[in-house]
Amino acid sequence: MSEQQPKIPQTKPRFSATFDESTMSEIRRAAATGIYDIRGAGAKRKVPHFDDLLFLGASVSRYPLEGYREKCATDVVLGARFAKKPIHLKTPVTIAGMSFGSLSANAKEALGRGASAAGTSTTTGDGGMTQEERGHSSILVYQYLPSRYGMNPDDLRKADAIEVVIGQGAKPGGGGMLLGQKITKRVAKMRCLPEGIDQRSSCRHPDWTGPDDLEIKIAEIREITDWEKPIYVKIGATRPYFDVALAVKAGADVVVLDGMQGGTAATQEVFIEHVGIPILAAIRPAVQALQDLGMHRKVQLIVSGGIRNGADVAKALALGADAVAIGTAALIALGDNDPHLEEEYQKLGTTAGAYDDWHEGRDPAGITTQDPELMKRLDPVKAGHRLANYLAVMTMEAQVIARACGKSHLHNLEPEDLVALTLEASAMAKVPLAGTNWIPGVTGF
Amino acid sequence: METLIFDLDAKPLREVNQFLHGDASGLNGKAFVIENPNGAHSIAVGLKSDIHVTVKGHAGYYAAGMNQIAKVTIEGSAGSGVAENMMSGMVHVKGFASNAAGATANGGLLVIDGDAGLRTAIALKGADVVVGGSVGSFSAFMAQAGNFVILGDAGEGLGDSIYEAKIFVRGKVKSLGADCEEKTMNPEDRKILADLLAKSGHAGVNPDSFKQYGSARTLYHFHVDNAGAY
Numbered sequence: 150m151s152e153q154q155p156k157i158p159q160t161k162p163r164f165s166a167t168f169d170e171s172t173m174s175e176i177r178r179a180a181a182t183g184i185y186d187i188r189g190a191g192a193k194r195k196v197p198h199f200d201d202l203l204f205l206g207a208s209v210s211r212y213p214l215e216g217y218r219e220k221c222a223t224d225v226v227l228g229a230r231f232a233k234k235p236i237h238l239k240t241p242v243t244i245a246g247m248s249f250g251s252l253s254a255n256a257k258e259a260l261g262r263g264a265s266a267a268g269t270s271t272t273t274g275d276g277g278m279t280q281e282e283r284g285h286s287s288i289l290v291y292q293y294l295p296s297r298y299g300m301n302p303d304d305l306r307k308a309d310a311i312e313v314v315i316g317q318g319a320k321p322g323g324g325g326m327l328l329g330q331k332i333t334k335r336v337a338k339m340r341c342l343p344e345g346i347d348q349r350s351s352c353r354h355p356d357w358t359g360p361d362d363l364e365i366k367i368a369e370i371r372e373i374t375d376w377e378k379p380i381y382v383k384i385g386a387t388r389p390y391f392d393v394a395l396a397v398k399a400g401a402d403v404v405v406l407d408g409m410q411g412g413t414a415a416t417q418e419v420f421i422e423h424v425g426i427p428i429l430a431a432i433r434p435a436v437q438a439l440q441d442l443g444m445h446r447k448v449q450l451i452v453s454g455g456i457r458n459g460a461d462v463a464k465a466l467a468l469g470a471d472a473v474a475i476g477t478a479a480l481i482a483l484g485d486n487d488p489h490l491e492e493e494y495q496k497l498g499t500t501a502g503a504y505d506d507w508h509e510g511r512d513p514a515g516i517t518t519q520d521p522e523l524m525k526r527l528d529p530v531k532a533g534h535r536l537a538n539y540l541a542v543m544t545m546e547a548q549v550i551a552r553a554c555g556k557s558h559l560h561n562l563e564p565e566d567l568v569a570l571t572l573e574a575s576a577m578a579k580v581p582l583a584g585t586n587w588i589p590g591v592t593g594f
Numbered sequence: 595m596e597t598l599i600f601d602l603d604a605k606p607l608r609e610v611n612q613f614l615h616g617d618a619s620g621l622n623g624k625a626f627v628i629e630n631p632n633g634a635h636s637i638a639v640g641l642k643s644d645i646h647v648t649v650k651g652h653a654g655y656y657a658a659g660m661n662q663i664a665k666v667t668i669e670g671s672a673g674s675g676v677a678e679n680m681m682s683g684m685v686h687v688k689g690f691a692s693n694a695a696g697a698t699a700n701g702g703l704l705v706i707d708g709d710a711g712l713r714t715a716i717a718l719k720g721a722d723v724v725v726g727g728s729v730g731s732f733s734a735f736m737a738q739a740g741n742f743v744i745l746g747d748a749g750e751g752l753g754d755s756i757y758e759a760k761i762f763v764r765g766k767v768k769s770l771g772a773d774c775e776e777k778t779m780n781p782e783d784r785k786i787l788a789d790l791l792a793k794s795g796h797a798g799v800n801p802d803s804f805k806q807y808g809s810a811r812t813l814y815h816f817h818v819d820n821a822g823a824y
């Protein structure tokens with residue numbers, strides 16, 4: 150009779166938190182190809198964000214406004230510091246700079262149509278101004294980038310405002326990229342490049358270095374355009390206090406501050422996920438710089454990077470921003486990553502909601518592509534209408550919150566209306582941890 | 595030809611530039627002189643009609659920036675970014691030019707009689723640039739299109755990451771940048787060079803005394819074997 154062996158319990162196979170599935174697949178991809186991963190969109194990992202803040206609505210100690218009857222204004226004026234013709238927006242939600250090249254002409258047209266219907270602005274990008282966009286955007290901001298692709302004085306004069314781009318939240322310190330698949334004849338001609346090459350654009354401006362030069366550069370653009378147009382300076386969030394102060398000193402009318410969650414058309418994954426700080430951490434130091442210079446609300450602050458709904462808008466404004474910009478969310482409103490295209494996303498080896506190979510130009514939604522057939526799938530009128538709806542919803546949502554806090558203008562929201570859910574968010578946004586008076590680094594526990 | 599004189603000691607530059615941006619029909623064919631420039635920045639920027647502006651002295655940054663159609667002559671030296679992003683017309687610097695002369699210029703002709711600084715013709719996008727003297731390091735960095743003629747020497751890293759621009763150098767080149775190589779001059783390029791020499795006051799100079807440089811086109815596509823060159 151054989152003696153029965155006691156059964157040894159087995160440890161369940163355990164996956165590593167450090168070497169998770171996505172990390173391991175990237176190691177295998179890198180080992181197979183020898184080149185870094187390039188993708189579109191913004192940081193995908195979870196970082197402290199607006200979700201970590203809550204509003205304190207009015208109650209006994211505060212007085213709310215009637216939801217549908219009492220006015221809660223949403224308009225914003227940008228660029229009154231020096232420009233003869235400042236920008237007037239009906240909503241503080243603007244469309245961020247996204248290049249023709251990275252986006253199809255139809256997508257640009259749809260952005261223009263949607264934004265114009267909502268009374269807000271769109272922005273060109275690293276590739277110049279197209280007729281589609283100028284024609285359909287009632288307010289168009291023209292980017293002045295390091296690459297200067299397509300830059301010309303006629304378009305400068307056609308613009309309603311000019312945005313000097315120093316950096317982007319997805320890649321502060323990095324230049325643009327557009328891979329060969331998207332450098333079609335038209336894109337190549339606008340950028341003055343050979344067709345089909347992998348374009349790398351410079352990360353520094355060619356004719357100035359440092360803040361003193363920037364001041365002279367801004368003055369030059371003002372001279373060329375006879376001091377008519379507001380001049381924005383866009384920076385990726387890294388050292389917001391100093392960068393905002395220097396931009397103001399250099400003469401900016403408006404500062405655009407883009408956090409690490411901000412989207413990009415194409416950048417190295419490692420850059421997107423590991424360089425720059427979340428927008429939540431950047432707003433207070435930026436506002437502090439404006440306040441220290443006596444320029445808060447005189448030089449406007451537009452913030453971006455992961456803005457999705459009216460609550461995000463209200464929180465950004467409460468922390469001291471004057472307006473926000475959206476990129477990724479606007480593309481989703483147009484139809485990017487839509488589940489009805491699941492079958493096609495599967496063919497590309499991905500799934501609806503996770504598609505980010507925007508640089509490859511094979512977007513089944515016809516948005517991040519230059520392929521004439523794919524592009525036709527995006528109806529600019531319908532897509533523009535969806536964007537207009539979405540912008541209206543964001544604006545109304547922000548109003549709902551502002552009224553609940555007793556504010557007759559979105560700009561009357563203030564940090565005192567907010568609390569934080571986490572210690573990190575409390576320290577970054579400098580609002581107390583919910584239910585306490587504690588702000589780490591500011592007040593004692 | 596009617597000549598109008600602006601004295602920058604007496605009239606703010608902003609007013610002068612604004613006047614020069616006036617309706618082309620009223621300005622075309624006219625000549626202007628700017629006196630006492632004293633190194634002011636942004637002199638004669640954004641011009642767009644057929645006028646001739648002469649700057650009597652030294653100009654600061656971005657003189658004649660984004661020029662279209664007009665001719666601008668600077669009788670002294672020019673600061674950084676002279677004729678930056680020029681579209682057409684001509685800019686003539688009789689003295690020296692500082693850094694980034696002709697940066698991103700799309701069209702027209704920039705002539706510098708003296709030496710030019712670092713990053714001359716950086717990101718050139720189609721204009722012609724002729725430098726009578728030598729140019730500093732990193733000139734023609736990422737130059738995309740256009741012709742760049744250097745009668746003197748060139749510093750380090752000439753034509754780094756160059757695209758389709760053509761560089762002609764008569765003197766010594768300290769070093770070439772990534773993906774820039776010497777080319778054999780074909781008759782068409784020789785003609786381009788001869789024409790530019792004639793237009794820029796160097797008619798007597800023999801085009802055969804120049805060497806030509808351009809893109810080796812090895813960096814046009816991201817490739818693992820090129821990783822070290824980026």
Ligand SMILES: Cc1cc2nc3c(=O)[nH]c(=O)nc-3n(C[C@H](O)[C@H](O)[C@H](O)COP(=O)(O)O)c2cc1C
Nearest residue numbers: 245246247248274275411412414454455475476477
């Ligand atoms: C497809 C795409 C293209 C972009 N192109 C540019 C560009 O040309 N210039 C620029 O300054 N920013 C560019 N950005 C960044 C946006 O302007 C903006 O900073 C960012 O999208 C905001 O973050 P969000 O996408 O989370 O809203 C691009 C973003 C996307 C998604």
